[in-house]
Amino acid sequence: DAKTTQPTSMDCAEGRAANLPCNHSTISGNEYVYWYRQIHSQGPQYIIHGLKNNETNEMASLIITEDRKSSTLILPHATLRDTAVYYCIVRVGGTYKYIFGTGTRLKVLA
Amino acid sequence: EPEVTQTPSHQVTQMGQEVILRCVPISNHLYFYWYRQILGQKVEFLVSFYNNEISEKSEIFDDQFSVERPDGSNFTLKIRSTKLEDSAMYFCASRAGTSGVETQYFGPGTRLLVL
Secondary structure (H helix, E strand, O other), X not given: OOOOEOOOEEEEEOXXXXXXXXXXXXXXXXXXXXXXXXXXXXXXXXXEEEOOOOEEOOOOEEEEOOOOOEEEEEEOOOOHHHOEEEEEEEOOOOOOOOOOOOOEEEEEEO | OOOOEEEOXXXXXXXXOOEEEEEEOOOOOOEEEEEEEOOOOOEEEEEEEEOOEEEEEOOOOOOOEEEEOOOOOOEEEEEOOOOHHHOEEEEEEXXXXXXXXXXXXXXXXXXXXXX
């Protein structure tokens, strides 16, 4: 089973920040949190990953709580093209396979 | 920017036929994966491959499935005798596996339809 839980769906107005939460309370000390998104049935697209510190790249920001039990992906200015299913993934310990949950279906509204 | 490519994008086959799905991972990546996604369902791990061996496989990856890296660039998934329930999107992914870099990069997928 996936080691993460996410809300099933969220709406966001175009141009606003989209904040997507994820709980990963069983994460261990050296496990990274990865975020991907899937637009329609395309291949999952890598967005960002982090360990302890907050991270930012050209796509998004990742805020990880100090206890590392949860994180939030932030799309600072959501566009219609950001409508997708967003997955928060923590590797299963000892392996490198990804276990995908159901993700959060983000709908950006015009 | 380097990317994982997959061919064909769509494949239609008759039940019982063999199919081979092809992937070209990112150059210099060492770890390769296949995942599948049945329509409307989660993305599921099938198999991981490193150093010309299967590293890990799921219970889905039974004797009907096999993987191969026939040359320095391609990575293939073969389904020997397809079943209706094999209809799905199949995604290939690769990972560098060096310097602790663990991010997997996915291809666009092959949509397999078994009739």
